[in-house]
Amino acid sequence: MRTGQRGVIGVLLTVALVLSCAGLSRVGGATTLVVTGYIEQGASPAMIQRSAGALNTVGIDGINLVSAGNRTSTPDASMLALLSASHVEGLRGELLVGNFDNTINDFSTKIAQALLHSVNNMTSVARQLSQLVQGEKWDGITIDLESLSASDSAGLVAFMTQLRSALPTQCSLSIDVQASTTLAGYEASGYDLARLAQVADRVVLMAYDQHGPWSGPGPIGALDWQRRALKVLLTQVSPSKVDLGVAGYGYTWPKGSKLHEGNSISDSLARRLVQRNHVRAHWVSSSGEWTARLKNGTELWWADARSYALRVALATSMQVHGLALWQLASADPLKRQ
Numbered sequence: 001m002r003t004g005q006r007g008v009i010g011v012l013l014t015v016a017l018v019l020s021c022a023g024l025s026r027v028g029g030a031t032t033l034v035v036t037g038y039i040e041q042g043a044s045p046a047m048i049q050r051s052a053g054a055l056n057t058v059g060i061d062g063i064n065l066v067s068a069g070n071r072t073s074t075p076d077a078s079m080l081a082l083l084s085a086s087h088v089e090g091l092r093g094e095l096l097v098g099n100f101d102n103t104i105n106d107f108s109t110k111i112a113q114a115l116l117h118s119v120n121n122m123t124s125v126a127r128q129l130s131q132l133v134q135g136e137k138w139d140g141i142t143i144d145l146e147s148l149s150a151s152d153s154a155g156l157v158a159f160m161t162q163l164r165s166a167l168p169t170q171c172s173l174s175i176d177v178q179a180s181t182t183l184a185g186y187e188a189s190g191y192d193l194a195r196l197a198q199v200a201d202r203v204v205l206m207a208y209d210q211h212g213p214w215s216g217p218g219p220i221g222a223l224d225w226q227r228r229a230l231k232v233l234l235t236q237v238s239p240s241k242v243d244l245g246v247a248g249y250g251y252t253w254p255k256g257s258k259l260h261e262g263n264s265i266s267d268s269l270a271r272r273l274v275q276r277n278h279v280r281a282h283w284v285s286s287s288g289e290w291t292a293r294l295k296n297g298t299e300l301w302w303a304d305a306r307s308y309a310l311r312v313a314l315a316t317s318m319q320v321h322g323l324a325l326w327q328l329a330s331a332d333p334l335k336r337q
Contacts (some may be wrong), residue, residue: 032337033315034322036204036243038096042078043329045085052089054334058082059142059174059324062096069114070121071128072097075136083138094140094174097129099147107146116145116155126159126166133171140172142204148190157192160199174202176245179210179221179229186232193236203237204324205230208247208303213262217299220247222287223310230318242320246311248331250290250302266330270302305332312337 037051038059048058060082063073075083075095086093099115101108115121129141141163145156164173175196180186186193197203207226211218219225230244250270252262265273274281274292281292281300288310292300308325315323325331 033312033320034243035334035337036094036322036324037331037334038325038327039082039329040327041076041082043082045081047328048082048085048089048091051328051334052091054336055089055091056322057092057094057140058086058328059094059096060086061327062098062142062144064098064100065111065115065125067101067108067111067114068121069111069116069118070124072125074132080136083136087137092139092172094142094172095132095138096142096144096176098144109147109149112145112148113152113155116148116152116159119158122155122159122162126162129163130166130168133167138171140174140201141167142174142176144176145190146176146178150188150190152190153187153192156190157195157199160196164199172201173199174204175200176204176206177233179205179207179226179245181225181228181232183232183235186236193233197237197241201241202243202321203233203241204243204245205233206245206326208245208326211301212251213253213260215259217251217253217291217301219284219287219289219301220250220303222289223314224286226311227314227318230314230320234318234320239318239320243322243324244311244315244318244320245324245326246308247303248308248325248327250300253299255297255299264330265300265302267302267304267332270300270304273298273300305335308332308334 034056035054036057036059037055038061039047040061060079063075065072083093099108099112101111115125160175167173177191178189207229208221210221210225233242248267250265252265254261273294277294279292279294281290283290288307289301289303311323
């Protein structure tokens with residue numbers, strides 16, 4: 001779930017039981033979206049506190065599979081502090097579990113396959129995660145396995161099924177899904193959407209990282225691209241189980257740079273860079289994001305609070321369960337809908 005899945009900071013979509021799995025919840029008589037905000041280990045709990053009034057769940061990133069695929073790392077003190085801060089605010093805390101490999105600074109196909117092609121490894125990891133949930137009082141688990149292929153599809157369903165059986169009934173199970181605008185694209189990425197939706201409580205569509213330092217400059221997640229990806233997903237998954245994952249960050253593309261030389265930036269840093277360079281940012285209404293070119297030729301795109309409001313409208317119009325924001329520390333503070 002890290003933004004820049006091809007090597008910058010990390011990226012997002014998920015499956016889980018949040019408050020009620022009926023889809024939209026009702027607050028004070030009004031229909032509202034259920035909102036998850038993700039946050040990375042080491043971040044300040046203040047990042048949760050400043051948006052707590054607009055959140056239902058905090059997704060905490062996270063732990064990763066070891067190279068052998070038979071176990072995961074364990075939550076460190078900073079993750080447990082974020083879980084505690086979530087509970088203090090009356091919010092649920094979900095633990096993200098991925099296949100990110102720090103040695104390559106990317107999601108590892110090899111590590112994911114070590115898990116998904118071994119029944120023994122699936123059983124071992126499912127047992128370990130169940131013990132973690134019960135021992136540390138996590139409210140849910142989010143599985144974020146990326147860089148998969150069609151050959152991993154059956155294994156992913158099998159692992160999710162084992163994990164659901166191992167977890168306590170009250171613990172939610174979510175799955176992150178990389179966005180595609182075709183059903184064939186989802187299948188090629190290892191997602192049997194219909195079968196995953198039968199097992200998972202919530203499917204989170206990671207509708208961001210459309211562009212990044214691995215590509216040319218462009219929107220982080222343009223509205224039309226998100227809408228098309230969501231429409232395809234909804235042919236296989238009930239809207240009541242879907243969260244629309246949206247960006248609260250941006251990227252830079254230095255002039256003349258090679259791929260991977262850009263950086264992930266926060267919304268506030270994007271605005272500061274524009275101000276320091278005495279240039280104008282341009283709102284691209286078709287994408288629902290901001291862009292600017294600095295005096296040294298660096299290009300910026302970012303999604304901020306104005307972008308988020310448009311995604312609220314999109315999620316509402318599609319009648320999905322909620323929104324999932326990546327991530328609280330880089331995004332503008334959220335406000336109650």
